[in-house]
Amino acid sequence: MRQPASIFNDVIGPVMVGPSSSHTAASARIGYLLRCMCQNAPERVICEFSRSGSLAFCHEGQGTDMGLAGGLLGLAPEDERMREAVVLARQAGIELEFAITEEAFPHPNTYKVRAWGGGRQFAALFASLGGGMIELRELNGIPLSIDGGYHEALFLLGSCGTQAAQQVLQELNAGLGDCEDIVLCGNEAVGFIINVKSARPINIEAPTKNRVARDFLLLPPIMPVQSHKHYVGLFHTATEIEALAQAENLSLAQLAIIYEARRGHITEAEVFERMRRLLRIMRQAIQRAESRPQYADRILPPQAHLLRAAPQLPNPALNAVIRNITLLMEAKSALLPIVAAPTAGSCGALPGTIIGAAHSLGKGEDDMAKALLAAALVGVLIAEHATFAAEVGGCQAECGAASGMAAAGLVQLMGGSVPTALNAASLALQNVFGLVCDPVAARVEAPCLGRNIMAGANALAMAQAALAGFEPVIPLDETIAAMREVGEKIDRSLRCTCQGGLSLTPAARKIAEQLVSKNISKTKHNI
Ligand code: SF4
Numbered sequence: 001m002r003q004p005a006s007i008f009n010d011v012i013g014p015v016m017v018g019p020s021s022s023h024t025a026a027s028a029r030i031g032y033l034l035r036c037m038c039q040n041a042p043e044r045v046i047c048e049f050s051r052s053g054s055l056a057f058c059h060e061g062q063g064t065d066m067g068l069a070g071g072l073l074g075l076a077p078e079d080e081r082m083r084e085a086v087v088l089a090r091q092a093g094i095e096l097e098f099a100i101t102e103e104a105f106p107h108p109n110t111y112k113v114r115a116w117g118g119g120r121q122f123a124a125l126f127a128s129l130g131g132g133m134i135e136l137r138e139l140n141g142i143p144l145s146i147d148g149g150y151h152e153a154l155f156l157l158g159s160c161g162t163q164a165a166q167q168v169l170q171e172l173n174a175g176l177g178d179c180e181d182i183v184l185c186g187n188e189a190v191g192f193i194i195n196v197k198s199a200r201p202i203n204i205e206a207p208t209k210n211r212v213a214r215d216f217l218l219l220p221p222i223m224p225v226q227s228h229k230h231y232v233g234l235f236h237t238a239t240e241i242e243a244l245a246q247a248e249n250l251s252l253a254q255l256a257i258i259y260e261a262r263r264g265h266i267t268e269a270e271v272f273e274r275m276r277r278l279l280r281i282m283r284q285a286i287q288r289a290e291s292r293p294q295y296a297d298r299i300l301p302p303q304a305h306l307l308r309a310a311p312q313l314p315n316p317a318l319n320a321v322i323r324n325i326t327l328l329m330e331a332k333s334a335l336l337p338i339v340a341a342p343t344a345g346s347c348g349a350l351p352g353t354i355i356g357a358a359h360s361l362g363k364g365e366d367d368m369a370k371a372l373l374a375a376a377l378v379g380v381l382i383a384e385h386a387t388f389a390a391e392v393g394g395c396q397a398e399c400g401a402a403s404g405m406a407a408a409g410l411v412q413l414m415g416g417s418v419p420t421a422l423n424a425a426s427l428a429l430q431n432v433f434g435l436v437c438d439p440v441a442a443r444v445e446a447p448c449l450g451r452n453i454m455a456g457a458n459a460l461a462m463a464q465a466a467l468a469g470f471e472p473v474i475p476l477d478e479t480i481a482a483m484r485e486v487g488e489k490i491d492r493s494l495r496c497t498c499q500g501g502l503s504l505t506p507a508a509r510k511i512a513e514q515l516v517s518k519n520i521s522k523t524k525h526n527i
Pocket residue numbers: 345346390394395396398399436437438439443444445446447448451496
């Protein structure tokens with residue numbers, strides 16, 4: 001039932017407050033689902049993170065506590081109250097605790113959760129998959145898969161036995177005929193849950209006549225674009241995109257609009273309008289960062305203003321790109337709403353490059369939105385065939401991916417062809433292989449700002465090379481496959497665990513100590 005990547009779910013978005021999409025926005029979504037499971041009255045949540053994963057070392061510096069608290073309070077990831085969420089949750093009487101476990105999980109960003117509230121108690125495993133995407137993978141020891149794309153009903157059958165579970169399944173199939181899927185999860189050893197997935201709110205009245213099915217949970221969809229089982233994919237690879245573009249004489253932006261309209265069962269006009277709305281949020285973030293907003297828990301001071309008085313190298317487009325990227329990263333660090341594109345850590349590179357280049361070229365809002373759509377389609381390929389999670393693929397999965405996407409977007413902005421845009425993406429991605437994730441003091445600031453700027457500069461250079469007809473040699477599909485393989489080979493210590501590279505330098509350790517001595521611990525930790 002997993003659906004292909006959606007532009008607005010997986011690639012451009014979420015709109016969010018906080019340093020990291022896979023830590024802050026994803027945890028806000030997890031917190032919100034926990035709130036729903038607790039009948040909107042969460043009382044206590046204990047979250048355990050594996051010592052072998054990323055969250056053990058980054059959960060506070062990258063805003064996991066803030067996001068989880070916000071979600072438990074019912075705040076959306078973009079709500080500006082998120083910055084006080086830990087305190088607000090405490091005031092609301094919600095106990096939030098973190099602990100480290102020696103247990104290892106298949107995904108490096110796994111949340112092992114116990115939650116109490118609304119007269120219920122749950123044990124759950126969630127994974128944060130990158131770019132704010134999440135999955136509920138286990139509930140009360142029973143494997144299942146909930147990614148926030150559907151209305152979900154979970155009938156908690158417990159240890160009723162296989163025969164009784166099958167009986168309820170039959171009744172639900174008869175009573176809920178227009179659902180997308182009805183799955184029996186579990187076995188005699190761990191118990192049973194029946195998971196109903198639907199594109200519409202689920203009417204639970206009829207099927208609960210069976211005594212065994214009286215205990216159930218309802219979870220709403222939490223993604224911007226909902227899932228539908230009748231989606232038929234237009235293409236799965238860059239080669240297929242190129243063939244369709246040639247056959248139908250379509251631009252990359254047009255193909256992106258058609259793709260997302262089909263994927264989300266929305267109109268093509270709605271797709272374009274949504275991207276324009278996201279572009280406006282990006283531009284607002286740039287504007288708001290001009291006033292040099294502050295936030296205590298950060299490493300870098302506002303620096304974008306320094307560029308105005310600095311000696312200018314003779315490249316106005318690049319200078320505009322550097323400035324926009326810096327302002328976007330400063331907006332993120334000041335906890336203003338930004339658009340994760342594809343992630344919060346890389347929120348500067350793609351929008352900053354497209355907006356900066358568009359201004360230099362005298363292009364307007366519609367051109368920028370089309371460039372972002374073209375970039376997003378390359379992002380769909382990366383989401384499908386590689387990853388945006390630095391915990392899985394290092395910084396090449398974040399800033400690297402953003403660079404490849406931006407290169408394709410720039411070619412669209414320049415009126416280049418689909419093959420040229422795909423070549424630009426391949427060229428740009430080839431240059432970022434092996435880029436590690438080693439943030440200083442677990443904050444998403446250094447070396448993150450520089451890597452975003454590098455991603456923008458690389459995109460400009462490779463878009464220019466592709467427009468001149470340079471050969472990428474390796475086609476985009478093969479580049480993305482190789483990128484995935486390289487990411488998986490990056491040592492765990494260099495995949496957002498703060499256990500290697502710049503994270504362990506004496507200067508970084510000193511900064512981390514200074515931040516700890518400045519901070520009042522926001523949540524209870526049993527580390
Ligand atoms: S180094 Fe790259 S991947 Fe790691 S936190 Fe910074 S921006 Fe994200």
